[in-house]
Amino acid sequence: MVTGKGGVGKTTIAAALGLLAARGGRRTIVVEVGDHSRLTDLFAVDARQPGYETRLTDGLSSITIDPDRALLEWVQELGGRIPGRVLASSGTFQYFAAAAPGAKELFGMVKVWELTQGQRWQRRASGYDLVVLDAPATGHALGMLRSPQTFGAIARVGPVAAQAHEVGRLLADAERSAYVAVALATEMAVTEAIELQEGLRSQLGRDVAAVIANGLLPRRFTAAEMRRIAALDGSSPARAPAGRKRERVGSEVQLRHAAAHAAQAVHDRARFQHNQVARLRRRDFEVVGIPFQWSSPLDLGALETIADHLARRL
Numbered sequence: 125m126v127t128g129k130g131g132v133g134k135t136t137i138a139a140a141l142g143l144l145a146a147r148g149g150r151r152t153i154v155v156e157v158g159d160h161s162r163l164t165d166l167f168a169v170d171a172r173q174p175g176y177e178t179r180l181t182d183g184l185s186s187i188t189i190d191p192d193r194a195l196l197e198w199v200q201e202l203g204g205r206i207p208g209r210v211l212a213s214s215g216t217f218q219y220f221a222a223a224a225p226g227a228k229e230l231f232g233m234v235k236v237w238e239l240t241q242g243q244r245w246q247r248r249a250s251g252y253d254l255v256v257l258d259a260p261a262t263g264h265a266l267g268m269l270r271s272p273q274t275f276g277a278i279a280r281v282g283p284v285a286a287q288a289h290e291v292g293r294l295l296a297d298a299e300r301s302a303y304v305a306v307a308l309a310t311e312m313a314v315t316e317a318i319e320l321q322e323g324l325r326s327q328l329g330r331d332v333a334a335v336i337a338n339g340l341l342p343r344r345f346t347a348a349e350m351r352r353i354a355a356l357d358g359s360s361p362a363r364a365p366a367g368r369k370r371e372r373v374g375s376e377v378q379l380r381h382a383a384a385h386a387a388q389a390v391h392d393r394a395r396f397q398h399n400q401v402a403r404l405r406r407r408d409f410e411v412v413g414i415p416f417q418w419s420s421p422l423d424l425g426a427l428e429t430i431a432d433h434l435a436r437r438l
Contacts, residue, residue, distance in 0.1 A: 127265035128306035138258035146183035229271035309397030
């Protein structure tokens, strides 16, 4: 499960992890939560409807979870004398599914669990070696993790409760599941990573396996170099020249001033990021830094570069 504060690049990191696993020969799928697949756009492939698996590249697929379709597949798998399609369209069952706390989240988690199985609900489908869940932001992700326990307590007994408990066991099993936080090196994003750790420990007795610090700027200048840059910013001509030469010198002074301020701004931001990464490491997090990618919008080449960085660190 890959989660973190909104806007920190969770989908990018989830895709890079999936790409890295596929390179290593693992049959991998990245699971997105939402109405639109961003990965199909990135890999320039035609997106299928939500709930259907799409091949992105060799060894790597994606799927966007459709809770209603996940519910239908699950109910059909539960079987019984009542056909799944009839039960799923029942007003009473739909009311229960909509009203029960954690129901929608559980349907998504059940689908994630199903993707990990060697024997899938669709008999011709095969399971995956690795399922990477591009989860919602931290608070909603923790809600997804609570859903098996919440829904299992409501159902108590029967196949629904048994399935909820099976998903719960997967989430609690350190041999079969792991949790990765993604954070920009900002105060709020780092705080959410810490809150994720606290939530995992209280709900599942688990720890964050790694924090991916995304978008790090390089520390280009030493303290001595910054003093020289500051002196350069404050310098001025010994005597004022006349005419066009004065205009040229004035432009050079402005350029020097702008360059010095840009260098100072980048230095200050990189130093702040370094301090936030240190804040994570003081709490014994395994931190993996990802350099800032200058391509806009993010393209497949940048994604491969990120996967290369992950390969060297993980």
